[in-house]
Amino acid sequence: MLAIILLLSGIIGLLHLIIMGLEMFSPAEKQADIFKMPLSFVKLPNAQIALKNMGIYNGCLGLSLLASLILFSGQQQFKVLMVLQFFVLIVGLYGGKTVTKSIYLIQALPAAITLLLILTQFV
Template identity: 30%
Template sequence: MEYLATALVLLVAIEHVYILVLEMFLWTTPKGMKTFGMSKEDAESTKVLAANQGLYNGFLAVGLFWGLIHSNPEFAFQIQVFFLACVMVAAVYGGATAKKSILIVQGLPATLAMVAVLMNAV
């Protein structure tokens, strides 16, 4: 179970690095606009907000990586639970306010990782 928990937390962290790249660097490119379903005008007018959003996704990723490498297993567990909970809350909020697919794309991996982390602690 430990390997599964680690793999799922790593997956969520990598996903949030990808979101950081999309929001901070690719927002106004064809890839970014297609991913978020925006016109060039909308992308240009919201790129500063998107970069800020991307930075926050980067913080989530860094927190998850930190939880994976911390030398104290009890504290590593707490870090992982905290940051996975943050991702889950953000997914619920994003799913309710922006795009329902966020619940699946971000919420489902975070929830699976949380279950694995909690089961590994038992």
């Protein structure tokens, strides 16, 4: 069970780095398609600033998840992972409600599963 928690946390961390890349470095056409937004909106300078800002947050969250796999161990590691997965869950729920429903499946569900596994293992 512990290996599954660590594996899922690593995958979720990598996923957030991919999301960061899409939000910060993808062409506007790809961003509009992926995030289900009108291209005319995504091309606006302020929309690009907002996407890049969200990218930084997703990148930091992804790096935090991956770093926690290296920097911590034992109970401490799982406490840190629990907090980070809770953050991912909240971000995923908000994104699913405000941006596109697919975020529920891509972001919120994996975080919820991982969080539940951590809670059943350590609480």
